[in-house]
Amino acid sequence: MQTSPSTPDTDLQADNLRRAAIDKSVRGPVLFLFTNGAFWLMLSTLLGVLAAIKLVEPEFLGDCQYITYGRLQPAHINALVYGWGVQAALGVMLWIMARRSGQELKSGKSLLITAGVFWNITITVGILAILMGKSTSIEWLEMPKFVWPVLLICFLCFAWPIARMFGRAFRPEGFMVSTWYILGACFWFPWIFITANVALHCLPGLGALGAGIDAWYIHGVILLFFVPVGIGAAYYFIPKITGQPIASAQLASAGFWTLAILGGWTGMQKYMGGPLPAWMSAIGAATGVLLLIPVGLVGLNHHLTTLGKHSAVAASPTLRFVFFGALFYPVSGLILALNSAFWTGAGLQFTQSWYSFQVVSVYGFFSMCVFGAIYYIVPRLSGCEWLSVRLIRNHFWFSVYGVSTIVIMSLVAGWQQGADLNNPEHWDQTFMNHVVNSRAYVVSRAVAWALISFSNFMFLIHLLLMVAGLGRRSSAPTLLHHEHDDHALPAHA
Amino acid sequence: MMNFRTFILGLAASFGIPWLCLIVIPAMKYQQLTPVAYDKEKDGVEGFYPPAPINGQGQLIYIREGCNQCHTQMIRPVQLGLDGWYKGWGQDQEARPTTPARPNELRDYLGEKYALLGIQRVGPDLANFGWRAPEAAKLHVHLFAPRSVHDWSTMPAYTKLYKVQKIQGPASDRALKLPKKFAVPAGYEVVPTPEADRLVEYLLSLKKDYPVPGQAAAVAAAAAPAKK
Numbered sequence: 001m002q003t004s005p006s007t008p009d010t011d012l013q014a015d016n017l018r019r020a021a022i023d024k025s026v027r028g029p030v031l032f033l034f035t036n037g038a039f040w041l042m043l044s045t046l047l048g049v050l051a052a053i054k055l056v057e058p059e060f061l062g063d064c065q066y067i068t069y070g071r072l073q074p075a076h077i078n079a080l081v082y083g084w085g086v087q088a089a090l091g092v093m094l095w096i097m098a099r100r101s102g103q104e105l106k107s108g109k110s111l112l113i114t115a116g117v118f119w120n121i122t123i124t125v126g127i128l129a130i131l132m133g134k135s136t137s138i139e140w141l142e143m144p145k146f147v148w149p150v151l152l153i154c155f156l157c158f159a160w161p162i163a164r165m166f167g168r169a170f171r172p173e174g175f176m177v178s179t180w181y182i183l184g185a186c187f188w189f190p191w192i193f194i195t196a197n198v199a200l201h202c203l204p205g206l207g208a209l210g211a212g213i214d215a216w217y218i219h220g221v222i223l224l225f226f227v228p229v230g231i232g233a234a235y236y237f238i239p240k241i242t243g244q245p246i247a248s249a250q251l252a253s254a255g256f257w258t259l260a261i262l263g264g265w266t267g268m269q270k271y272m273g274g275p276l277p278a279w280m281s282a283i284g285a286a287t288g289v290l291l292l293i294p295v296g297l298v299g300l301n302h303h304l305t306t307l308g309k310h311s312a313v314a315a316s317p318t319l320r321f322v323f324f325g326a327l328f329y330p331v332s333g334l335i336l337a338l339n340s341a342f343w344t345g346a347g348l349q350f351t352q353s354w355y356s357f358q359v360v361s362v363y364g365f366f367s368m369c370v371f372g373a374i375y376y377i378v379p380r381l382s383g384c385e386w387l388s389v390r391l392i393r394n395h396f397w398f399s400v401y402g403v404s405t406i407v408i409m410s411l412v413a414g415w416q417q418g419a420d421l422n423n424p425e426h427w428d429q430t431f432m433n434h435v436v437n438s439r440a441y442v443v444s445r446a447v448a449w450a451l452i453s454f455s456n457f458m459f460l461i462h463l464l465l466m467v468a469g470l471g472r473r474s475s476a477p478t479l480l481h482h483e484h485d486d487h488a489l490p491a492h493a
Numbered sequence: 494m495m496n497f498r499t500f501i502l503g504l505a506a507s508f509g510i511p512w513l514c515l516i517v518i519p520a521m522k523y524q525q526l527t528p529v530a531y532d533k534e535k536d537g538v539e540g541f542y543p544p545a546p547i548n549g550q551g552q553l554i555y556i557r558e559g560c561n562q563c564h565t566q567m568i569r570p571v572q573l574g575l576d577g578w579y580k581g582w583g584q585d586q587e588a589r590p591t592t593p594a595r596p597n598e599l600r601d602y603l604g605e606k607y608a609l610l611g612i613q614r615v616g617p618d619l620a621n622f623g624w625r626a627p628e629a630a631k632l633h634v635h636l637f638a639p640r641s642v643h644d645w646s647t648m649p650a651y652t653k654l655y656k657v658q659k660i661q662g663p664a665s666d667r668a669l670k671l672p673k674k675f676a677v678p679a680g681y682e683v684v685p686t687p688e689a690d691r692l693v694e695y696l697l698s699l700k701k702d703y704p705v706p707g708q709a710a711a712v713a714a715a716a717a718p719a720k721k
Binding site for chain 1: 497501504508511512516520523524556558561565570573574596601608609613614615639645649650651652
């Protein structure tokens, strides 16, 4: 625990005890979500390597029907989004909300664990079903249709206590913006998820409109679930570790509300020039570009908050991950704008830049922020400190370089593909130029996912050791640029 | 700043408006969309638009295998992309068609549960593949051994849709005529399973550029002077 019994200040001590009690109350569900999420992350990155290889060399590992690109790619994305993304997000949301609202998780811990178990079983069945040939080919909803009600109920089991904590502790003044984002995520995800699933699975068939709704769903989950959780974590941990208050409450509030207002409109520009009514993709394109406003506001606020505190970024693993995650947020906004605007989007449509956007927002931005959060939260729950600076450092650098490689390469590949597709000289050619020119980029994607898998392997092992209580018994946190000073305070286990 | 109720109402309103305008109302309107009858005098054709439902059985295989990861089924208008001018991507299979293949419309996908517009364009667009498709036997060879058609192809070989069987008696007339490099051992033959047949039927039925009622005449009129 982070309690320091030697401090004379009784107020501080009472505060520490209260925090320890809150941590203890959410310990089980949060650690469960993180460990299972880390397993899915590991699997998803391995599937990413395999999918990228299959896209270059379809005969790799033979003509096995279970691992063609058309089945691997959805399995990879679904493992990343539902296995890792939503699960890790719920863990972070639960912990931050409990801490911010100062509420212990009173009851229903076993319900949360049960919901978590069901979530994992359902995802396992769903992803196996994709590989076995039960895919629905609806992007991000490829798992068979019996999956979604279970996932929804499991999600609501978590969202309800989180919203309750928010409601009980709501104080109009002095309430931090991080909880707004987290409550927003609790609120938006079920709404988007129900809408998309009812429309695509229960209604008698929406044809091309269904494709538009699916594109809207993907953008909604990214912009109104993953992004709020990432920003919420950044708004919580950056001030906490730098010791600076958030630079501007007005910027924070404006950033939140512009995202809330714009986020629901975007998505259908994915099929610009397609069969959807033109106003739908036009409004999606416009909001896709306008979303640069909340991105800029949040980015500016984070920049002003960390100004002059960059030494903390070097030392604290949490801040380092969150800081770089927060740097990826403007990048993801920029890629969204590039994909959305008709001017650039027409060239980037149906190319790898779409993958670039998914990876930068789900992995580059969201996951990096969540890694930071996990490096902060887990020692407080497991009662021991991270074992190895080297493992954390490797995890960080391999992730940063790996994700940057995938994002940049996919974007450049998208530009290349667009240029090949729209090259008038290719009008009577086969797709040879197209396929051959994009090959190198996909190879780099495979290499980058392999590096990331390697880093995730270290992360997973490290996390499992921590959860098993085998971390360092010390009261000094594991920092990246200082020697551990185990003797400054007596170690109490 | 604001109380809890205002906050929740703000969230609900800010998301509810796009939800209603972009999803709910269009979905309700879509339900009322029906095929339109052609006007014999104006359009020069009879029947309904869109004329034929797609081959649902074959589409299930297409969906199952995730073909839409790499193939789109959507022709974009000429101001956005070259799609319409690609050789053979429309009804007109001539080397230099007089008009580009028309961009797709909402009704083109009427009757499909979910339009497979596609995710990436790793391979060519298939919206009007039926027009340029080779005969069924050649398409089977393409699906069984894509690299027998193009050695640079990155399409997976769907060998599990085919049965490699020992030749007993006379060789099956449905056996694939594979090039030497991809041939199966002597004494064996490759025959399509019913699933492969359905998939090929579906691919051959992909002709999503039927004339749009009211527009066909205009397009023909615009094209006619250009020919002079």
